[in-house]
Structure formats: C-alpha cells, structure tokens
Amino acid sequence: MKVYIQLLTLFTVIVLLVSGCGSTSEKKMDQTNGVKGDITQDNGFTSKSEHNHNGDSSDEHIRILEQNLIYKEKGIEKKETAFLKYSDNQDFSIYVLPDFELSAEEPYKDILYLHENGSIFMRIELLPNDVDWNLVKEETNSQLMAVSSDIRTQTATEDDFFKDVTILEASNEKDIVTSYLINNEDLQMKLTMFTTKEEDYRDVFLQMAKTIMKETNKKAG
Numbered sequence: 001m002k003v004y005i006q007l008l009t010l011f012t013v014i015v016l017l018v019s020g021c022g023s024t025s026e027k028k029m030d031q032t033n034g035v036k037g038d039i040t041q042d043n044g045f046t047s048k049s050e051h052n053h054n055g056d057s058s059d060e061h062i063r064i065l066e067q068n069l070i071y072k073e074k075g076i077e078k079k080e081t082a083f084l085k086y087s088d089n090q091d092f093s094i095y096v097l098p099d100f101e102l103s104a105e106e107p108y109k110d111i112l113y114l115h116e117n118g119s120i121f122m123r124i125e126l127l128p129n130d131v132d133w134n135l136v137k138e139e140t141n142s143q144l145m146a147v148s149s150d151i152r153t154q155t156a157t158e159d160d161f162f163k164d165v166t167i168l169e170a171s172n173e174k175d176i177v178t179s180y181l182i183n184n185e186d187l188q189m190k191l192t193m194f195t196t197k198e199e200d201y202r203d204v205f206l207q208m209a210k211t212i213m214k215e216t217n218k219k220a221g
Contacts, residue, residue, distance in 0.1 A: 063084055063093060063213065064084070065083065065084050066081050066082065066083050066084065066095070067081070067082055067084070067095045067211065068080070068081055068082070069081075069082045069095065069097065069207045069208065069211075070207065071097075071203050071204045071206075071207040072203040072204075073201065073203070073204055074199075074200060080097055080098070081098075082095035082096055082097045082098075082208065082211070083095065083096055083098070084096075085102045086215065087102065087104070087110050087124075088104060089104035089105075089107070089108070089109070089110050090108060090109075090110055090124070090126045091126065091214055091215045091216065092124070092126060092212050092213060092214050092215055093212070093213050093215050094112070094124075094208060094209075094211055094212045094213075095208060095211040096112065096208060097204065097208060099114060099115055099116070100112055100113065100114055100115065100204075100208070101113055101115060105123065108125060108126065109123055109124070109125050110123070110124045110125075111123050111124070112124065112205065112208065114199075114201065117199065119194065119196075120194065120195055120196070120199050120201055121193075121194050122191060122192065122193045122194070122205040122208075122209065123190075123191070123192040123194075124189070124191060124209075124212070125189065125190040125191075125192075126187075126188070126189050126214070127188040127189060127190060128188065129188060131188055133181065133183060136181060136190060137166065137168075137181065140168055140179045140181065140190070140192075141168065143177075143179070143192075144168055144169070144170035144177055144179065145170070147170040147171065147172055147175055147177045148170040148171055148172050150170065150171075151168055151169070151170045152168070152169050152170070153166070153167065153168060153169075154167035154168070154169050154178070155167070157206075159210065161182075161184070161209075161210045162180075162182065163184065164182070164183045164184060165180055165181060165182045165183070166180075166181040166183075167179070167180055167181075168181070171197070173197075174196055174197060174198075175194070175195075175196055175197075176193075176194075176195045176196060176197060176200065176202070177192065177193065177194055177195075178192070178193040178195075178202060179191065179192045179193075180192075180193075180209070186214065187212070187213075187214050189212070191205075191209050193205045193206075
C-alpha cells in the first residue's frame with residue numbers, strides 16, 4: 001500500500017513538472033510572436049511598428065500605391081482612385097488622379113496638368129526651410145496682378161495640411177489663378193492653380209495637393 005501511495009505521489013509530481021514546462025514554453029512562444037507590432041493604414045500610409053532587441057521601438061511609414069480621393073468637380077462630388085507618383089524633379093510624392101499627369105516644368109518646379117487641356121494645371125514648388133516669405137508674397141502678388149488687380153485673400157479649410165497658409169487669388173472674366181503659400185513645420189511649399197470659370201478644377205487640385213509628402217529618399221515612378 002505504501003509503495004502504491006509513493007508511486008502515485010511521484011506520478012503527480014512528474015505531471016506537475018511537465019505542465020509547468022509546457023506553460024513556460026507557450027509563454028516564450030507568445031513573447032516571440034508578439035515582437036512585431038500591428039500594421040495600420042491611414043491616409044495613404046502603412047505604419048509598421050517593430051521592437052528591436054533593446055526594447056526600443058521605431059516607426060516606418062510606407063505609402064501605399066493607391067488611395068481613394070473625394071473631391072468636387074463643377075459642383076458635383078466624386079470619389080475616384082488616385083495613384084502614387086514620385087517627382088523626378090523634386091523630393092516629393094503625390095497621389096494623382098487618372099485624368100492628370102505629373103511632369104517637371106523647370107528645376108524645382110513641377111506641374112500637375114489635365115490630360116485633355118494642358119492650360120488647366122497646378123504648379124508645385126518646394127521651398128527651402130529658410131525661405132523669405134515676404135519676398136515670396138511680393139512675387140506672388142506680382143504674378144497675380146497679370147490676371148487682375150483685384151487680389152483677394154481666401155480662407156483655408158480646417159485641415160492640418162493648411163494650418164499655416166496664405167491663400168491669394170485673382171480672377172477675370174475667364175481665368176482663375178489661386179496661390180497657396182504653405183509654411184508647415186516639415187514642408188514649405190508654393191502651389192499655384194491655373195483654372196477657368198468654365199473648367200474649375202480648384203478642389204480637384206486641392207485634394208491631390210493634400211497628399212503631397214516630402215521624400216528624403218526618392219524613388220522612380
């Protein structure tokens with residue numbers, strides 16, 4: 001009887017030891033599988049967070065190849081897929097709608113133009129961090145004077161992209177020219193939209209412009 005009790009006790013101890021090892025292994029596997037963070041997608045970005053061996057974390061932002069844009073064209077709201085393009089002339093990327101083409105105009109200036117009418121376009125100029133904004137505003141006013149002497153300051157939409165922006169616009173019986181002077185912390189830029197009253201693509205250009213991101217490492221595309 002004593003032998004039976006001793007064997008039963010020994011068997012119980014062995015079972016407990018085996019169960020403990022299994023729990024430890026599973027815990028290690030869970031910790032290993034939990035090294036990589038979640039992947040989230042927001043406004044054209046895939047954000048991947050990873051932890052290194054020292055426990056530090058780093059964020060990597062990768063732009064996805066396409067993104068849906070909602071815009072108004074001639075007063076009608078539309079939704080369409082835009083495709084990621086990289087400038088060969090300046091360090092930025094942008095999502096471009098199918099009816100438009102991104103092209104270099106001259107050094108440090110790109111244009112985004114309408115396929116069916118090249119006179120409808122938006123000029124994109126990235127500016128240096130130490131740009132003289134007073135000089136830029138003077139030059140912009142001089143350019144707009146060629147359209148009309150009545151230059152008006154417009155109100156920006158509530159969007160982080162336009163948190164520090166000056167919008168100047170001039171129009172005549174036919175043409176509308178709008179300049180956005182954007183002075184964000186990480187992006188200084190001048191956008192000039194050339195449209196007409198019959199073909200008013202200002203909001204279309206605006207929605208594409210909001211996807212512009214400065215690139216430190218340019219890619220072909």
